[in-house]
């Protein structure tokens with residue numbers, strides 16, 4: 181039975197255009213075309229967020245995939261997490277971070293511009309719809325077309341939450357890990373192996389990327405540095421640093437937030453670490 185894309189069609193705002201300008205339109209023979217979708221706040225985007233993509237691409241090539249593109253999909257303002265700059269700023273910072281430094285990364289504003297919160301399972305459906313239904317998949321060397329595999333690209337902390345009761349809808353977890361799959365990057369402070377135990381039924385669709393060079397940067401730490409009027413140079417792209425100062429972002433971090441229970445606490449280790457500096 182054909183999948184019903186009614187939800188994604190309804191959430192697509194008038195005038196929206198899917199950013200496909202950097203998507204590779206052909207696929208190497210004998211390889212499965214693959215698209216990475218990283219969902220998150222990106223408030224602000226850091227070098228680690230960017231670095232997730234090449235690390236994942238190296239890993240995917242060893243597993244027989246041909247990576248044809250990567251997308252950042254910032255969450256909408258309706259997520260209401262503490263420290264979330266307005267969506268138009270987060271979209272623009274992601275664009276600034278990728279537009280001159282990458283040939284294959286794109287920023288999709290579809291999720292961020294939605295006035296309502298869009299669950300991650302539906303975000304992946306949106307990519308599947310645009311790439312495999314509207315575009316009709318990817319052309320192969322022999323002239324046939326193959327569907328691209330759409331996967332979530334996430335850090336270990338996000339994957340750990342997949343088994344947190346009441347945070348994700350169980351049907352969405354099955355949809356994400358069963359229908360699509362995830363490339364998960366280990367992250368300091370998250371015990372990935374134990375998090376994966378409860379996700380064992382989908383293990384074939386869970387690809388674990390080990391960090392050869394550990395990078396423990398987080399948006400929270402960048403925001404804390406800004407709050408303390410400390411430098412954020414060389415932690416995030418220069419253009420993003422300038423944009424933050426130009427728009428005076430992340431100065432007032434104490435405003436209360438209406439979180440609908442999705443807020444993550446500021447990691448105390450990060451605050452302690454910064455306090456030393």
Ligand SMILES: Nc1ncnc2c1ncn2[C@@H]1O[C@H](COP(=O)(O)OP(=O)(O)OP(=O)(O)O)[C@@H](O)[C@H]1O
Pocket residue numbers: 218219220221222223228229263333334335336337338365366367368395396397398399400401444
């Ligand atoms: N240092 C890191 N190591 C591994 N994964 C990371 C790291 N930083 C971010 N990620 C991943 O990047 C994605 C987007 O994350 P998000 O925007 O929430 O970044 P964050 O730095 O964790 O933000 P915040 O500090 O505001 O919670 C998530 O899947 C997250 O797990």
Ligand SMILES: O=C(O)c1ccc[n+]([C@@H]2O[C@H](COP(=O)([O-])O)[C@@H](O)[C@H]2O)c1
Pocket residue numbers: 219220221222255259261298299300301338341347348349352442444
């Ligand atoms: O789809 C869900 O039910 C769901 C539940 C919790 C988190 N997420 C997504 O996971 C990402 C987490 O981002 P963050 O900044 O809270 O780490 C963000 O893109 C959320 O939309 C998604």
